[in-house]
Amino acid sequence: MAMDTFSLFISTLFIFFHITAVASIGVNYGTMGNNLPPPSQVAQFLKTQTTINRVKIFDMNPDIIRAFANTNISLSVTIPNGLIPQLADLATARSWVGANIRPFYPQTKIEYILVGSEVLHWGDAAMVNNLVPAMRSLHHAVNKAGFTAIKVTTQHSLGILNSSRPPSSASFQFGWQQYFLTPMLEYHRQSKSPFMVNPYPYFAWNPSDNNFALFRPNPGLFDRATGKNYTNAYDLLLDAVFVSMKKLGFGDVQIAVGETGWPSAGDPGQWQCTVANARWHNLNVARKAESGVGTPLMPGRKFDTFLFSLFNENLKPGAMDERSFGLFRPDFSAVYDIGIMRQAQAGGGATPTPVTPTSGKQWCVPKKGATDASLQSNINWACTSGGVDCSAVKAGGPCFNPNTTRSHAAYIMNAYYQAKGHQDFNCDFSGTGVVTTSDPSYGACKYTA
Incomplete structure (x- = not known):
């Protein structure tokens, strides 16, 4: 146990002090704003000014898909939840691929087709019941079309978990295990596609857990069953997913991170929503994704990771924090720097440690x-x-x-x-x-x- 803790400590030091910039990271490109730049400008900005090499969108917008042609940026697209029942039919799935993928691929480097978003959480019975059949049909359709590099998956909120603390006690919601998640994980194993989840420490935040949620120094949470000590909520959530998969016999299936992030602003009283906190959370997530350090139960494993989100989106409903997850403002100025700009900026991804106080003013x-x-x-x-x-x-x-x-x-x-x-x-x-x-x-x- 002592050696495991020491090794984790050394790995953490390696991440924080020997990686000076983030080489690459994925990002979610949402469009719920009336002040956002056109897709062609977005694609060129990402290609020429950043190291972002993966982009995920929440629809099948042809203008966006076309804009990323010949950029060498991998694009993941999302089928609306309402189409899922229709796409369980193989003929319909093949027709859909012909109309929505063939005109753009391979000029646009489509990496993932997501069959809906958080369907088990938000979908009605028809969507939920047809989710795995639609994934199978679309996988068959892209292969028939010769697009074997495209993976078909879907993303899940962590509402699929019954518990997560400690990770060893985690399991999927009982009602979803047998009828939905077991056949889905079997599909992922057969198709070699990742099980995609959205681990947001922010949505589980409470004041007593502030340091744990934000990768700041804390005593950690010790899991007696595994002998692992968790010093951040992000690792804990990923290992809770892994344990839940392993309990169903699918510990070999890869995991991808579809969304995670932290808002840089919020309504009065949301004091956790600051530029400093958003930067520190996303900087640590990006470094972990690039380094391949993994988690306590999945050491050395890399996860395809998409930060949420590219822009602050001023038309998103809800509180101020919902409109403040962006890495960039609509004019392409950075809300904060996590080392993803091609031209070095002040801070350049370095650890944002406090300035040593001096006797003079600053x-x-x-x-x-x-x-x-x-x-x-x-x-x-x-x-x-x-x-x-x-x-x-x-x-x-x-x-x-x-x-x-x-x-x-x-x-x-x-x-x-x-x-x-x-x-x-x-x-x-x-x-x-x-x-x-x-x-x-x-x-x-x-x-x-």
């Missing part, structure tokens, strides 16, 4: 060379999602003059840095901010410190 100001466009993006974000009081730079305010983008950005970036804590990553602003010990205050415009 302020956050724009870097020399930061463009007005990027600084205006900082202003727009900080004055809305960032929670900064920007009244001082409005007409009549003490910091309105000089009326320049750079001057206004300096005040606002510093206000955010001071409010969120003196850490380097709170003055990152996608590589446009820098910490200084020179007070930028002037006249009646006083910068807090």
Whole structure:
């Protein structure tokens, strides 16, 4: 037991201190926004500016599928839940592949066809009963078409689990085991496709579990049955899925992560929704995906992983956090940096450790060379999602003059840095901010410190 814990500790140190950037990661590209850029721009941005090499969409939008042609980015597409009963018929499945896959493949590198999304959780009886037959029909159809590299799967919320703590006690919901999940896992074994799940530590978050959910130092949760100690919720959830599969005899089936993420902003009272927390959670998930360190019960295993999500989507219903999962704003400026930009940015994926306190004061100001466009993006974000009081730079305010983008950005970036804590990553602003010990205050415009 001591050796296992020590090995896990050494592996964790390797991830955090020897991987300086994230080489590649998948991302979910949702489109519930009225301010999002066109698909062609999105595809070119991802290809030329980021290391993202996998994209998953939630529909069969032909404009998006066409936009990713010849980008060498793998695209996963999703069939609407309502079509599942029809696609259980083999002839219909072959016709669907001919109409929806053949016109785009292989120019667009389609990797996965997802038969619905979280069907066992949200679907009606007809969808649930026909899910596995539809997966089999579509698998047969893509093979008949000669598209043998395309895998057919579906993604599940972790509502399929009866329990997860500790992982050794985990099992699938009893009513789904025999009739749905056993034949589904048999299909995955035969087709060599992954069982795709959506492990979100965020949705199980509570204040007492904050460090455990966010990969921050904590004593961990010890599983007596396996002798494994869990220091983060993400590993725990994945191992709970693995144990549940193994109890049905399918521990050999691969697992993929369809969605996971953390919001960078929320409604009042959702203090866990910050840029720092979102960055730290997603940085750790991405590093784990790339390193192949695996989990306590699946050491050395890599999981195809899709972060949620590409953009903040302003038309998503619900609370503010639902609209704040994006890695990027609609203008392509980064909400935070996890090391996926091809051109290195400040922070570049390095561990966001707190700055060592000094006796002097510190302020956050724009870097020399930061463009007005990027600084205006900082202003727009900080004055809305960032929670900064920007009244001082409005007409009549003490910091309105000089009326320049750079001057206004300096005040606002510093206000955010001071409010969120003196850490380097709170003055990152996608590589446009820098910490200084020179007070930028002037006249009646006083910068807090």
